[in-house]
Amino acid sequence: GLSLWGMIGVGWVTAPSGLFRCVRCDILIRDRGRRWRCGKSEGDGSTTSAVEILSRATVEFSEAHTPEPRLSAEYLLASVLGISRRELLVQGGRLEIDRRQRNRFIELCLRRRRDREPVQYLVGDWDFHAITLLMRKPVLIPRPETEELVDLILKDFPLRHKGRAPRSILDIGCGSGAIGLALANHFTNSCVTFLDLSPDAIQLTRQNATRILGPSWHERTLIVQGDIATFKPPSTSTSFDLIVSNPPYIPTVDLEALAPEVVMHEDRLALDGGKDGMDVIRIILSRLSDLAGSSPFSDLWLELDPSHPILLGNMSTLASHPFRTFYNDFSGHSRFCVFSSDSD
Incomplete structure (x- = not known):
């Protein structure tokens, strides 16, 4: 035909x-x-x-x-x-x-x-968890695994903290704002700080926050372009009850083996985690005490490469919070981990 x-x-x-x-x-x-x-x-x-x-x-x-x-x-x-x-x-x-x-x-x-342009960029928006995000090249497209991360946090945080929601959330490497906005959409009294190096990501996060959180978005969010290595909370009294990140975690050697949709169109800085994929993760762990501040209870959730559980076991002393556990994604790969200030 x-x-x-x-x-x-x-x-x-x-x-x-x-x-x-x-x-x-x-x-x-x-x-x-x-x-x-x-x-x-x-x-x-x-x-x-x-x-x-x-x-x-x-x-x-x-x-x-x-x-x-x-x-x-x-x-x-x-x-x-x-x-x-x-x-x-x-x-x-x-x-x-x-x-x-x-x-x-x-x-x-x-x-x-x-x-091989991704469908998400071609159509201009994409559903993530219970929200719809604007999508624009080259900002990283959120994956289904990251929706699992949001589900785990929504279930775990109130369960471990006597039904309380986090007062303040930090989304490190926010990209389109997917994780932080999905959490803010559920925890309706939480304030979220979004951090990313990319000006494209910062602009897109701001647009998504306006759409999803409505006219009061600026009262609940702080959107910062910067590096986690040098990031300073907006005031000395700021402490984050929940810190979450889907950082660059792919080992550099593995990047070229990714699908053409990823290699040709998505931001390499949002993917490349260095030699072992742990460069940014090490920085986050080393900053955990500063970021948690005086919060009486705080959790750090990370999305990882499946090769990282063994490596994390050798660097848990970097973090001020004890390592709690790993969780598998829907494919059975070790994908998420959590550090908690009040781990048993």
């Missing part, structure tokens, strides 16, 4: 930045692939069923070995239509896609297939 790209292509003019513009459908792309046909050739009023275009995109992604081919196609088409993926699945058999929507969808599919 006709390929997805066979629905749209011929007739080009050079556009700025080395791109090419189709003179019929006004689509901009980086190359004039031989499989590109212009959707306008089918007539201005032509439509395509959602089921058909999803099937074609899934085949094209599969042939290109694009991860999660069907899921990618569904999220991209739902974004183009301005509906949720769930709504797309429910209404798919009744939906007709017009030429403009079709061409936009194919443009996104090209970027996904050829450039």
Whole structure:
């Protein structure tokens, strides 16, 4: 049958930045692939069923070995239509896609297939835990494992501290603000300090805080661009009851083996943990006493590489708080650990 790209292509003019513009459908792309046909050739009023275009995109992604081919196609088409993926699945058999929507969808599919651009960046937002975050390249995309970290904290902290919620939370290497905002969304009286080196991450965290926490976001948050090695709490009386981090923890030697979506598009500084993946983790452990301050009870939660449990056992003396335990992720890998001031 006709390929997805066979629905749209011929007739080009050079556009700025080395791109090419189709003179019929006004689509901009980086190359004039031989499989590109212009959707306008089918007539201005032509439509395509959602089921058909999803099937074609899934085949094209599969042939290109694009991860999660069907899921990618569904999220991209739902974004183009301005509906949720769930709504797309429910209404798919009744939906007709017009030429403009079709061409936009194919443009996104090209970027996904050829450039391996992550779906999260292409659609511009992503669900995380009970919130929806804006997503923008190159800020690190939160993973499902990090949602598990949030679940563990939400269950553990009140259980260990007689039902109390943390008064103050520090999210180190906050990225999009995912962890801190998910916690703030649940612990509605907690204040959160977000820390990251990246100006892109700081800007995105601020935008997400505005969306998720509403008009009073600035009363509950402090968003700081800086390094954990030199970070100073806003006042000498500040102490954090809960410190959490998904730090750069991938050993440098392992970075190039990551998926193209990660290597080509996500911030390397948010991934590279140094020779053994522990560079930033060592700094966090060494700063724990300063950060916890006078808090009568405080916990540090970290997301880790599965190779780190043995290494952590050799450096627990760096931390002022005793090591409490490891937790496995849903794949059975040792992924999370917690240090607590009141460990048994």
